[in-house]
Structure formats: structure tokens, C-alpha cells
Amino acid sequence: MESNELEEEEFGFSRNYFLAKELGGSSKKSARKASDINLVDEQELREAYAKLEFKHEKEINNLVNSYRKSYAEWVFMLRCGFGLLMYGFGSKKGLIEDFASTALTDYSVVVINGYLQSINLKQVTVALAELLMEQLKTQRKLENYLKNQQPFHTQSMDDLISFLDGPHWDDGESFVCVVVNNIDGPALRDSESQQYLARLAACSHTLMVASTDHVNAPLLWNKKMVHTEFNWYWYHVPTYAPYKVEGIFFPPILAHSGSAQTVKTASIVLQSLTPNAQNVFKVVADHQLANPDGEGMPLNNLYTVCRERFLVSSQITLNAHLTEFKDHELVKTRRNSDGEDCLYIPLSSDALQKLIHEISQ
């Protein structure tokens, strides 16, 4: 019986798809423009978000609180060797951090904010290795191992992972826990990051709790990763909590796309970038401040300056930074009179100074 239902479901799914396609094609397409809507500035929007009152706050709190009785089960599943993957609509950041800080007190917990643009997994792994080392030291389990040990930050990723996966010095109860908010976040979507995360999750001394929001998140992993490395145990925990931080980095569709970037947004984006990227931005900013009437900094000049200051090692890395800037409209290009591509920041000098001041803090 159930197999028939299954087929029925599958057919239903494809039928829906074609119906929707048909509907889109046949009905007269509306010619109304998105820009007709009375739009607001992104800056104002961001400010409004913070003040926005969300509906059903009480119910959301009740819902989130109701998950507390599952904490014991979650811990049990973690100990059994599964990774916990929380999914369902709503921000789960508050929930899993609460879970970690109340139910996982026996383990050190490191939180990765996957919704940010720049995450260096090597640094995370170093931090994890240091925590584990500290934990093992207090239990005096490592005396022989410590003798000829390099500092962790000089070790390769493979060495770090094999340390975390290391031999069982103890009763198998020394763990560090990794909490990943939005494991499907923009910075973690490439396969290399996911491979590293999977290898981290598979280590014998790590536990992993992660949340995912995207409906297609499972496409990030192959079967080996899902079933043997992450070993996910899926939990459906819709919270309906607003995606406050997670939403910051999405360019809103209903804001004025041409409106000037403001200091606040720019600084949020910049702060989430690597120090090198920030410094590249500063180079452009300095140039613009020095030549307020100029057309911007020629690309070649920027590359030379950045190379001299050891900010980038190749044109490719510089381009990667610039793509990031352009995506967030921190920097724009225009041709100068010589036909060169010039980079400029669409901010007034005052605003720019303020921005530089903010990110230098």
C-alpha cells in the first residue's frame, strides 16, 4: 500500500511542476515593475529590522521552549555517534546555542557562524585542537605525546585532523563539540569546506551539531559524507524565529538597488571579511580620500600596491576580493579617460572616513 502512495506522491510532485509552468506561460504576464513599489533605502530598512516587532513572539517562545524536553534525547544521540542536523523554518541559532550551553556543559563548545562570508576552517580546527589538548592535559593523558609536539597553527590540516581523530587516550569521553549555524551558509557551500567539515565531524574526539535552512542543503553532500562522516541524525525543529543575523548578508530585493551604501551596512560586511580583504579595501579608500575628485583607482595600481604590501600574492586573489566587494556594492568600476578600469567606493568622503575609522577599531 505504502509503495503506491509513494508513487502517487512522486507523480503529484512532477504534476505540480508542470501545472505551475503552464500557469506561468498561459496567464498574461503582468507588466508591473518591481520598481513601482514605494521603496525604501537599504539603510533605513536595516534600522527598521532591528525595531520590527515580530508576530507571535509568545508562541515562538513556547515552541522553542518545547524543544527543551528533547535535549536529553539529542545528547544521547550525540553520544551514540550521530551528528545532529537541525532543520525546519525559522532561525535555529538561539535554539542550538541554548542547547549547547545548557546540555553540553561537559564538553567545550565552539560555534561557527556559517552565515558569515569568511570562515577560515583552518583557524577553527586549530582552536578545536587546542581545546582538546587543554582538556587532555588536565586529565594527564598525553604525557608522551606532548614531548615533540609542534604548535598547532604551524601544522597542516591533515595533521590537525589526525590529532582530533587521534588514538583513544582515554575512555572515549574527551570531546570537543562543534556547533555550526547554517552549515549550508554562503561561505561553506563549496565542496572543499564541506569535505573538511565532514572530516572534522568524523573525528573520534569531535561532536557536531549543525543547523540548515536551505531546502536543497542535502545536495551539498555525497552519501559517504552523509552516512559515514557527518552521520546525520535529522531533527525537524521549526522555530519561526526571525532570521535576524542570518538575513543581514542577503541583498534585499525590495530596497533601492541604486541607493548609496551606507557606513553601517558596509562596515558589517567588511567586518565579516578577512583582514587582508579589509586592507585591500583600505587601499582603495585611501586612494579615494587622497584624490577626492579623481575617477577612482586604476586596477593595475591597486594590484601593484597590494602586492607591495603583501596583501595579495596574485591577480586571482585580488580578483576574489574585488568580486566580494562588488557583490556587496562596496566598490564599483568605471572607465577613466585613458580607458582604464577604475575602482571607486560609492560613498562620500565623510562617510568613507567614518567607515575606515569603524573598521580600524
Added chain:
Amino acid sequence: MAPSADPETSPSISTSNTDLQPFFLLHKAASRKPSSKTRRRIDLSPKASDASAQEYNDNSRFETFKLLWSNTESIIKDVLKNLNTTVFDGIDKWVHASFDAIRACRTPDFTTAMSMYPIPNNVPIGAQIFTALLFTKNVESVDDISTFADLGAHMRSSGCLVANLTSIDFSAKNGVGGCLKTLLRQFLLAGIDAPEMSILASWYNEQENYDKPLIVIIDDVERCSSSVLNDFILMLSAGLRLQYSLTCKWKNLAIDREWVIKVPIILVLGVATSVDALRNILCSSACLYLSVCEFNLGTPAERMDAVIEAVLLRSCQSFNIGKHVATFLRNYFLRHDGTLTLFVKALKIVTAQQVFSEPLSFVLRKLVNEEGTEARLTFLFFLFVYHLIELLYTHYLIFQGLDGDNILLREPAMKRALELPSLQRFWETSGNSIDWVSALSELKRLHQLWSSLVMCLYEIGRYRKISLLDLYCEMLKLKQQNFGANDLNLVEKDYSTSVHNYQSPGCLLDKGYIVRAFQMLRDLSAMELCKILDRWEMLTRGIEKIHEKVKELQSQITLEEKRSRHDLRKESKRPTARTYKNDKTSNSTINEKVASFLQSMFREYIQTIESIPLHEIIFFDNVDNLNTAKYCLSGQLYFALIGDPRRRIQADLLESRKFLKCSCCSKNDGVLVPSMHDTSIMYTLVQEHGDLINVHEWFHSFMAVISNPPLQAKKKLRMSPSPKKRKDSKEARTKTDASIQAVTELQITGLLRMPTKRRPDYVQRVAFGL
């Protein structure tokens, strides 16, 4: 640093400065409590604090799980290893033969191995690399990870030096240097920054390594980057000198030597498809260097059957799965996944869920511990009964087992024990307690009988390729009344009426596997029948009643055979047609006898799972959550295993009132009301569009929904006709903000594709229907 957790308040949804850090330390491990391993005697008094009892429960559960799972896992490992032993032995023989061939070709010594150019003078096998192709017959490489690890271990145990590489090591990004690095890492057990073949050569020539074959195993050759694999093979063999001296990035690799001779590397390549795969990946010049030998692994279905036999049928004292779970797993295996890994993971989840949710699951621990020692088991449960009675007074019970550990039974567990429906039969009228001893021995006996009969049936099914998985699922589904029938024909009839609507292939009960097996039994030749009876004789050892009867049947068959031979001699002069007929009738009578024997066994000994005492503890069959899972049975397992975020996130949005349980929205079922969650309104509106949604219209319909005030508010509005304009504009602004936030949230969930430059006014739907 972290938002401090106050149990009274809700989990904070606050934005703090840690939100913008890529990562941060939430907290460090609290000072460790005394290890869970140290077995403490828990305070017996009812005053014992709840927290410590809870902790004890947790630890007890975990210990149970650990024991059960390590038991199951080791069974699975052994089974898979045994399945592959013959192939592994074959590879082993071939490796040593190849190694001898290489060495016969030229005996390397310390001086020549390290020198640059004496290219060996007689190289009949040239620069050929001995390569074993191991066909996995499985597109999913995930099942073979353990196979290759086992192979590595097997080869190591027979004195080889082994490195296990995967396709990740052969990625285009890292190039041949990357795979060399991993190779050296595995052989030398140390990380090396500048990988060079000469390092491997000098290491190989150390005394303890010399004289051993070097084996490089590559899991899934089809997924390797072909250029890297080509380079690797060319590097291993001769001829690379010319090509590389000009272009090589790794000039210092010192590749211009006959590595095959000096470092006798033998390759074992895992291939999922066919021998052509190699030709497709490698260039012809690289192919020339390979001297290929082929080996075959078993199919996934074979492995599955072996695992089921070992885990679910043979080790019948431990944990098992019920019919819904079994059917779900079978269907998922056959139609979607096809990997044993998922099946094993599902078993693990099932074990964990059962141990966690069943307060009496610690009984399983006892069963596993005491497997095979009947006397001890009985004694143990005498003690158990004794303490049960004690419990009536104290509400707490400590159970002193033979191995010295304590089990604290708390009230809920006891209550549960007394309420198990399957135990009601074992209530003793006089003592007001349950006859645990007979309940448990009954459980064990029935389970054993059940398993051995399934195996007997499977022996027949093997002749016509009926898989054990199918038989197993069907046996679990059998209903009690079928066994009461006087003739199996009734059972057959029952099936033919109940299963006629299952037409598609892969569906369970296509024609009733059990019925088919019985039919086969009637059609088997005398030889096959003899073989089957021999197998049955082995399978039923330890079950006296059945065993005796099987032996009887065996002797009858041998008698019949003798007689028929005798008759044959006698009748050899008579017309042959009649002999043939006679032969056939005598044969069919024997078959009929065997069939009716099996039938009677079924009638007598097979009970439905539900009538087995304590089945609640032993069989995991989570049917409680049937209704939550829309389209599959055993919902909890399904969602824990696969998640299905695509469907469920949409359902969250469309049915938000179900989860939020608010008073304001749930009244108006199915109608959009302004009080609903913004994103939910937004997504429900999406459903009204085709695949493209005009942002402008969408936005306005959203505004219309949320500014449509409920009736009461409308009345008020009418009564006070002077609303402040400023307030209005502020409200409108808030609504816009809300809509924008809702769109952003839909963006995060990936349910919409954002406007592009080509169609700036439209968003696109990604998901259609639940």
C-alpha cells in the same frame, strides 16, 4: 561570551557581538564529573536525588546502546569480511606471484636501487605495473569504503606494505604531488612537505621494509581526475623521463628511474563499472604500462542478505526490527538508495531510538551479555523476579547481576514492565507478579524457531533467487490466522486475494514470496531436495523437535532413493516412458511430504510478532508517528534518516498555525489572516502563482492581506474617523519592512530564485507542491 542560559527564559534570540565573529568559543568543558564508567552503587532510598538518577539512567542507556551496537557492528563487519575472504585470498596470491615475477625480473639491491642510471638490463615485463581491477558491481562507492579498508588490513596481515588512497587524493587541484604526499604519509607515517619518489625509494630500502610488496589501493578509480591518474601511472613506470623533463612542475621528483623495479608498487584499483572504464580514464600510453588482472566482489543484494541473516536472524537474542520498519527499509533499499551503508545506519538509529524510548531496553543488555548461557540467564531472571516483588515496596529496585553491575529500575520502568500487553498472559494469578522466567524463555524459544524457519524457507528461495530481505519482510507481515489454516492452499488463496493490486516490480508481495517458495519446494528435483534437507539439518541444530523430524525426512529420502534405484534396475527392461512417470510420481510424493512438513512447522511454531512476549522491547516498530509522516510508514525513522527538508520546510510555512498553536490564526483555517506569520503569508501567496511571480503584484497582495484588519478592528475604525496621517505612514512603513524581511527569509530557505538582470521584476519558484 555566550548568552547565559537561564532555564526560565526562552533560548535567547538576541544579537550579540559574537554573531559577527566567524567562530567563537561558547564555553569550555566543565570540570569533569566522576567518570561514567566507574560503577557506583546508587543510593537506594527513594530520596535519591532525581538528577543523579537521571544521570544514571542516561549512562545506563548509553551503556546498553554501546553494548548492543558494538555487538551488531562487529557481527556486520565479520559477515562482510567473510564474504570477501575468497576474493581477498585470490588477490593475495596474485600479489605475491606478481611480486615474485618482478623480483625474478631483476633483483634490486641497495646500491642500484638508489643510483640514477643503471636501467635494468633484462626487463621482460618491461615497465609494467601489476594492476588488479577489483569490480565492485556497485555504483555507490560508499559501501566499498569498508571493503577496501578490509582489503588493506588483509594485505598488511600477509606481510605487504599498503596505502589506501581515494579519488580525493587524485583531484586535479592537488595534482600528482598531492597524491604522492598522501602516499608517503601512509607509507612513512609522517607528513612530508616536498614529496619525492626518492624518499619512498630510500625508505623502501630500509632493512625492515625491503622484500615486501608495496600495494597502492585506489577506491574508486572512475572518480579520479584522469590527468592526475595518468601522471601517477606514468611516473611509476618508465618513459616518463622524456615527457616530463621538459614540462614537469616537479622537476625535483627524480622521475627518471625505473620505479617499478626499484620500488615494486602493485596497484589495486576499485572499478564500479567495467574494464572499459580504465581505458576511458587513462591515455593509451598509460594503459600500456598496466598488466591487468580482474577480480569480482559480491553484489549489494548478496551482502544485504548476508547481513540480514547474521544480524536479524542468527543473533536472535538481541535486538530486532518490526514489520513496518523492515518494509520501509526494504523499499528504500530497492527503490532509492541501494546501499548497505544506509541500511546499517538505519539499524543504528533504530537501536538508539529503541534504547532511548524503551525504559526496559536494559533487558537487551542482559540478553546480549548472557547469550548462549541458558542456565545463567534463567538464574539471573529468578533474581530479577525476586527484586520485582521487592519493588512493590520501595518503588526503586536494584538489580545485582552476576557481573557485579547494578541496574536501578525506577518507577516508570516498572510500570512499563507491568503494562506490556504482551506480558499479560504471563501474569500469575496467585503471586501478583509476572512470570518473567517463562516469558523470557518463551521469547527466546519463539524467536529462535521463527528465525530458523525463515532460514529454511530462504534455502529453498535461493534456488529461484528470492532474496532474504523479501522473505523476511513477508514473514513479519504474516497474520496469525494464516497458520491456523488446515492447508497452505488457504494461505495461498489469502495471498492471491490480498495482493492482486501490487503490480509494479519491486513491490512487496508481488506474488507472495512464501507461497512461491512452497511451490518451488514441490518442483525441486530429488538432488536439490537432498541438498536442502542437509542444509536444514544444519540450520535446525539445537531445536530438538524440528531437528528430529528433519532427520527423519532425510532418512526417508535416502530410503526412497534406494528403492527407486532398485526399481530402476528392475524395470530397466520395461518401456522407458513408464519408468519416467513412476520416477516423477515418487519424487513428487517426497516433495509433498517435505512441503507438508514445513507447513506443519509453520502452523505449529510460527507466531506473529505481536504474540511473542516482550516483543515491545525486542522488536523496534515505531508506528506511533505514522500520522506525522505523510507518505511513509515508520515516520520517525524516515525523518531521522533522510530529513526531507524540501518537503518539510514548505509544510512549516504553509501550516504555520499547526506549530505555533496561536489562538488568533487557528480559528480561520485555510484563510489568510493578517495575524499570521509574515513569511507564511508570503509563501502561501506564492502558491497562487505559476513558476514566475511578479514582485509588484506579490508585494501588493501581501500588503492587502496584512492591512485587512479583523472585523472588530474595522468597527473601531469606523467609529473613530480621524486617524493620524503620520501614524498611517509609519504603519505602512512597518508593513513594507515586514514584507521585505519575509522575502529575505524565503531567500534563506532557498524557496525562491531572486530577480535577475534579464527579468528584474520577477522571482521564480523553486519548489512545487508538498
